[in-house]
Amino acid sequence: MNFSKLFGFVFLLVSFSSVAQTNIMIRAKAKDAKFIGTSIGGAKIIVRDAQTKEILAEGITKGSTGNSEKIMKQPKERYQDLSENNTAGFLAKLDVSTPTFIEVEAYAPINKKQAIVKSSTQLWVIPGKDIIGDGVVLEIPGFVVDILSPQTHERIPGEISTEIKANIVMMCGCPVEEGGLWDASGFEIKAVVEAEGFFKEVELSQTEKSSTFFGNIDLSKGNYTITVFAFDPKTGNSGLDKTNIVIN
Template sequence: MNAGRYWIVWFWSALVLWLVHPPQAFSQGTPPTDQPLNEALATNVTVRVVGHGSLVLGREVGGARVTITDLATGRILASGLQQGEAGDQNQIMHTPHYMREPLYSTSPSASYSTTLYLTHPTQVEITAQGPLSYPAASQRASKTVWLIPGQHMTGDGIVLHLYGYIVQIVEPKAGDSLIAKEDQPLRVSVRTLAGTPVRPHGDWDARQVHIYGEVVVGDQVTERLQMFYSGEKGLFESSFFVPTPKDAPDGLTLRVVAVHATDGNMAVGEAKFPVLSERLRPQRR
């Protein structure tokens, strides 16, 4: 096609497009004509609190608390609990998706939804805290956004990511006394904040998470422990030598650290235990 013919075709194509879609049809700056002035309009807001790199915080972990605050006045506009399911693991973790394509709302998943009645654009701070069933692992995140009267924030909604893991010492059990000069097993559960287990070759691959234990007496680390996957989902184990009551008069603290350096998820679990002399071993019944 020569240059002259090309420009003729381009001209007629542009003219047809202009006739079908006049310039004003492309304008996004036209104000709404059906919106009453100075009248409060219902504005639906959905918030989803998710574990970073994981699923939604649902009922399995107690959900999360969400608070929406007007930044200009400090007034709390809404507050409540996120409840529901953790979401479709296959959709969230395995299915490719475009940037603006729904991710958490393609199937039922936990969320907090409210309706605000706004008379003017309002800048708010949305704060989330959870998981509520595991206070020791609880994290907090916030996000500042504008809400416009009548413009609903639904679908996935406003998503807040919480970083960390739920790290729990399973053995020894809380309240147990440790017997001096014994090799004591240490078993630990490591899960995402959504409650899903960390394990080798899983969606939350333990091979990428550095998990280790520490024995702390006073404010000193006396031993660092390499943790091994036990074969049960989310459980890791090791053992340590229990010092004497003379060396640990106030007992000892077991600390377990989980670190995923590339995605930023990090957490610590701790528990304190008294130490008894081997001569004071509790009698078995």
């Protein structure tokens, strides 16, 4: 028997068992945008043992969306962190005494139910070996789309034009606007109006207010479903919201 190898193995087990806590920084980052933090309600983070599904840690990412210049404009070098001290994240403090294979889940943005996306990954955690800095970054694709008008089940007279208005932001809450860093002129933003035997698309244009888009449509009597969507052909980001109205 190779006693040196046996001694090394036993020493390794003892070393692992003596470690009480391992820190893992977890962040959620909007695809083609910034980190998801306090300003939009954060991302719900759940860390599980991949085999037993036991929850080892959970919480909400908190902090700022990060430095726009560093994240969106500057070339990224190898090993360079995109995050800073106040950038949104959740520090998971795991009590593991042996190497543990974990699942990390992010649900974001947690306060926007129609827009929530789940992103997940798996990795080994070695006791005492912290993963900090940017840490584990989960990408969250899409747009947050909120229909502002018409309101749900609103009854609208048929003799007036129906205004469709929506607020559209990136998944981090960053603004979508003509000529902006997230340039609406490169996105497809439309309303799809449907009823039995009726289908029409309406182009939505930006109002004077950032991230707010509108269009008008004349409708006859009936029950209609309105879907507003945003799509970026360059990144594949997409998002939508739906509502139903009644034209008297």
